[in-house]
Amino acid sequence: MDAAEQVFSERGFEGASIRDIAERAQVQKANVNFHGGPKEELFERIVARRASVLSEERLTAIKALEGQDWQVRDFVAAYMQPLITRAFGGDPQWLAYARIVAMVSADTRWRALAKVHFDPAASFAVQALCARFPDADPNRVSASLVYAVSAMLALCTSDWRISALSGSEGGPKAQDMIENLLSFCEAGITGSLGAETA
């Protein structure tokens, strides 16, 4: 239910009420429970709904790099493009989903959910990075990925903050911000992992 996705993203899990969701969807409260089940089940279903396409695209994009002498930039793009181009590219529903992903990623209460829906692709990505930086501490490698993902999610959740701090009136220019995000993450990963091997 798109309405539930919006309300959860705006108010959080506890802050979102079935009433809010029903109102947004312009249906009766009872129907939300009827179709979506208990609140927690509804939330999990919403997380799962887009997670599969996300994971598949990430996995195929990273697998496509295998065998090549890929650059970190290619890797970052492979992992991030599936979400960031949709969420920051103008699709409000995917933007709401990205905010939910940020919640799930930052909150230990959703640890099990993250483990099922996001960890497989993330683990695969960490392994690919480890192969590229064989001398780097695996803890540092996974930290790099987590930092990169958190930066991506920050662009989705805190774009207002970026504008507020910049002071300039310059428009958002979504594509340029995405390029900048990729540059930041590429440099961060290379700089923090490559320093020891280079």
Place this chain on the structure above:
Amino acid sequence: MDAAEQVFSERGFEGASIRDIAERAQVQKANVNFHGGPKEELFERIVARRASVLSEERLTAIKALEGQDWQVRDFVAAYMQPLITRAFGGDPQWLAYARIVAMVSADTRWRALAKVHFDPAASFAVQALCARFPDADPNRVSASLVYAVSAMLALCTSDWRISALSGSEGGPKAQDMIENLLSFCEAGITGSLGAETA
């Protein structure tokens, strides 16, 4: 109230109940309202309590760089050390606070709160960075800072995720993780802003 800080950090604003807080503090519910006021006021007070020391330390540390030919690494350390060394250095109360900061930073509902307590120091930092990278788009500069901060907060909120993805059994080694975080952010900022000016 330390108990409120803990419960808010674990359950979020809506998820934390006055009853939970009272139980944690081993007092009666009524006393939480009596001393802390309405729930929202209590939350704001908790955000404000440590924000002042944080902002002051950040400002003085960045001002101390002025005039020197400082490196980006020094800047990142100046901005991050006040929070990360406390939160990730073993103080559970500051760790809880860091999680609250992450909530406030990511949620538009707390925009006003962030504006008052965190934006002044952040704006000053952005200006310092702009002076260091005069040819960089201010939007990119503020984005870099937001990414860096989000990475720092990710280390506080998602350290469990880093461990889970690394696959290795290696201990956390807090100091090493902080060093790695600083390296990541230094490289990310330099790489995304310096590319155009260099």
Place this chain on the structure above:
DNA sequence: GTCTATATGTAGATAGAC
């Protein structure tokens, strides 16, 4: 499948005794 009505629990907040 969709509505009304309601059951049941718990939230935040306060009144008033001590």
Place this chain on the structure above:
DNA sequence: GTCTATCTACATATAGAC
């Protein structure tokens, strides 16, 4: 200042008519 008791509102969830 701190307790007990309670008010009011709203939460999730379901029962049962249509």
